[in-house]
Amino acid sequence: MALLELKNVCFSYDKQSPVIKDVSFEVQKGEYVAVIGHNGSGKSTIARLINALLKPESGSITVDGFSACDKKSVFEIRKRVGVVFQNPDNQMVASIVEDDVAFGPENLGVPRDEIAKRIDFALDAVGMQDFRKSAPERLSGGQKQRIAIAGVLALAPKIIILDESTAMLDPAGRKDVLRVVKKLNKEQGVTVIAITHYMEEVISADRVIVINDGTIETIGTPKEIFAKAKRLKEIGLELPTASYLANKLIEKGFRLPADVLSDEDLEEALCKL
Amino acid sequence: MREVTFGQYFPSNSFVHKMNASIKILIVIAYIVAVFSVKQFHFLGFGICLAFVITVTAVAKVPFLKVLKSLKAIIFFIVFSAVLQLFFNKSGTPLWEGGFITDEGLKSAIFVSVKVSLVVLGASILTLTTSPIELADGIEVLLYPLKIVRFPVHEFALIMSIALRFIPTLMEETDRIIKAQKARGADFDSGNLFKRAKALIPVLIPLLVSSFRSADELADAMDARCYAGSKNRTKFKKSVITWRDLIGLIITAGLVVAVVYCNGFYIFPAVFL
Numbered sequence: 001m002a003l004l005e006l007k008n009v010c011f012s013y014d015k016q017s018p019v020i021k022d023v024s025f026e027v028q029k030g031e032y033v034a035v036i037g038h039n040g041s042g043k044s045t046i047a048r049l050i051n052a053l054l055k056p057e058s059g060s061i062t063v064d065g066f067s068a069c070d071k072k073s074v075f076e077i078r079k080r081v082g083v084v085f086q087n088p089d090n091q092m093v094a095s096i097v098e099d100d101v102a103f104g105p106e107n108l109g110v111p112r113d114e115i116a117k118r119i120d121f122a123l124d125a126v127g128m129q130d131f132r133k134s135a136p137e138r139l140s141g142g143q144k145q146r147i148a149i150a151g152v153l154a155l156a157p158k159i160i161i162l163d164e165s166t167a168m169l170d171p172a173g174r175k176d177v178l179r180v181v182k183k184l185n186k187e188q189g190v191t192v193i194a195i196t197h198y199m200e201e202v203i204s205a206d207r208v209i210v211i212n213d214g215t216i217e218t219i220g221t222p223k224e225i226f227a228k229a230k231r232l233k234e235i236g237l238e239l240p241t242a243s244y245l246a247n248k249l250i251e252k253g254f255r256l257p258a259d260v261l262s263d264e265d266l267e268e269a270l271c272k273l
Numbered sequence: 274m275r276e277v278t279f280g281q282y283f284p285s286n287s288f289v290h291k292m293n294a295s296i297k298i299l300i301v302i303a304y305i306v307a308v309f310s311v312k313q314f315h316f317l318g319f320g321i322c323l324a325f326v327i328t329v330t331a332v333a334k335v336p337f338l339k340v341l342k343s344l345k346a347i348i349f350f351i352v353f354s355a356v357l358q359l360f361f362n363k364s365g366t367p368l369w370e371g372g373f374i375t376d377e378g379l380k381s382a383i384f385v386s387v388k389v390s391l392v393v394l395g396a397s398i399l400t401l402t403t404s405p406i407e408l409a410d411g412i413e414v415l416l417y418p419l420k421i422v423r424f425p426v427h428e429f430a431l432i433m434s435i436a437l438r439f440i441p442t443l444m445e446e447t448d449r450i451i452k453a454q455k456a457r458g459a460d461f462d463s464g465n466l467f468k469r470a471k472a473l474i475p476v477l478i479p480l481l482v483s484s485f486r487s488a489d490e491l492a493d494a495m496d497a498r499c500y501a502g503s504k505n506r507t508k509f510k511k512s513v514i515t516w517r518d519l520i521g522l523i524i525t526a527g528l529v530v531a532v533v534y535c536n537g538f539y540i541f542p543a544v545f546l
Contacts, residue, residue: 048493051497053493053496053497075499075501078496078497078498078499079499082497082498083494083497085490085493085494085497087487087490089442089445089487090442090486090487090490090491090494091490091491091494092438093431093434093435093438093491093494093495093498094434094438095406095434095437095438096406098509099509099510102509102510103495103498103500104498104499105507105509106506106507106508106509107498107499107500107501107506108499109505109506109507110507111507112507112508112509112511115507115509116509119509135441136438137441137442137445151498152497152498155498155499
């Protein structure tokens with residue numbers, strides 16, 4: 001059975017204009033899935049639905065066998081799905097890093113010794129052990145987001161959702177966060193759902209779900225997705241620079257493969273000309 | 274980023290700094306009671322309290338000037354109450370023929386000033402040696418017995434610590450708004466007091482809006498990390514009492530006994546006299 005399953009999910013904030021229309025997809029254990037879409041396409045709403053912060057109007061969401069529509073399983077779901085939000089400042093509860101990481105396990109009633117172990121593990125995993133006693137306001141944006149990830153990791157989740165977690169960071173901070181998340185996915189086997197509108201973040205995903213206007217436009221590997229450059233542009237999405245350049249060259253009549261993703265791919269393809 | 278110092282905490286590694294915050298609060302309360310219980314015109318009692326303050330300041334390795342500076346904030350109050358005593362205390366004999374200031378008036382003016390100053394000095398040592406977070410934790414521990422009367426201790430403590438946590442964030446936000454409004458031609462530096470106060474409205478309103486947004490996002494982040502109030506919650510931070518606290522308590526007990534002895538075993542606290 002899939003770890004996460006959405007079936008014909010519909011949702012609206014005001015019961016009139018639907019934000020999510022009949023969305024269905026599955027995510028397997030250990031997958032790295034990117035969800036892309038332009039602003040207002042409903043991609044953040046999906047994160048909230050999966051975490052049971054919002055309740056779907058119709059359809060079903062199942063996380064590890066628990067239904068997100070059932071009020072009683074809300075905490076079971078939130079234990080399994082951690083969300084890292086966009087603004088690093090607005091998700092820190094405590095004034096000291098380790099206290100903030102402890103917040104989640106405290107809520108679950110985890111015994112003190114176990115909390116200490118979880119803090120150790122989580123801070124190690126995001127490479128922030130040295131900042132254990134620091135105040136969050138002394139950290140950079142990227143570091144704060146890594147603490148936010150640690151705070152989520154301390155809940156020992158099966159899925160981590162990054163809800164535009166890199167949108168407010170500078171390029172260095174963004175790289176930092178992505179590196180940590182990729183490591184968690186590879187080494188700890190944590191399932192990752194990265195919601196973003198940065199195409200660069202999509203490249204390394206196993207699968208990409210493109211959302212447009214509250215519906216699923218297409219699902220595929222990054223290569224498959226970027227081959228549909230024209231359609232992506234129509235729904236307001238930018239290609240990664242390398243793919244964009246490759247597409248332009250193809251239009252000019254150069255014989256390049258249509259699935260160029262990274263700078264390295266482009267370099268290789270150009271050398272083969 | 275600008276260094277945000279909140280309150281007047283003076284970081285150090287001294288004996289007093291390492292003491293338990295709850296115990297320090299209790300000691301300050303005991304000290305204040307001791308100061309107030311000094312019998313009218315028994316200045317020796319004040320001498321003992323002053324000696325206590327000086328000793329603690331020295332042990333805490335806080336510059337004396339810093340402690341004295343705390344009097345600046347209440348200088349008006351001290352002068353005001355002294356003047357009231359001078360002019361309206363009619364007991365005793367006039368200082369000069371036909372004068373309206375009596376010797377008792379003068380004495381009680383000095384007495385009141387010294388009393389208020391001593392209280393403020395003692396309290397300021399507490400805030401100089403205890404960070405706001407520690408203070409909040411200390412207050413939480415002390416409020417714990419109120420749970421019996423269903424006072425929401427945990428919620429109260431959480432509100433305090435979140436308020437402290439968001440002070441630097443809101444200050445940064447204020448900075449950003451001020452810059453944005455200046456870029457739009459706002460003028461904060463000219464005109465009379467009334468005009469300048471009015472110029473702050475375009476800062477305060479966006480600040481209010483953004484703090485509501487922050488609160489909303491924080492609430493979501495807390496929900497996502499399984500927050501469900503104080504029910505079944507554990508606490509990671511432990512309130513430890515060490516030999517330092519015991520020594521502090523013993524010395525404070527000595528202070529109270531000494532003051533009571535000076536009063537000729539007159540214990541009734543002559544508050545506000």
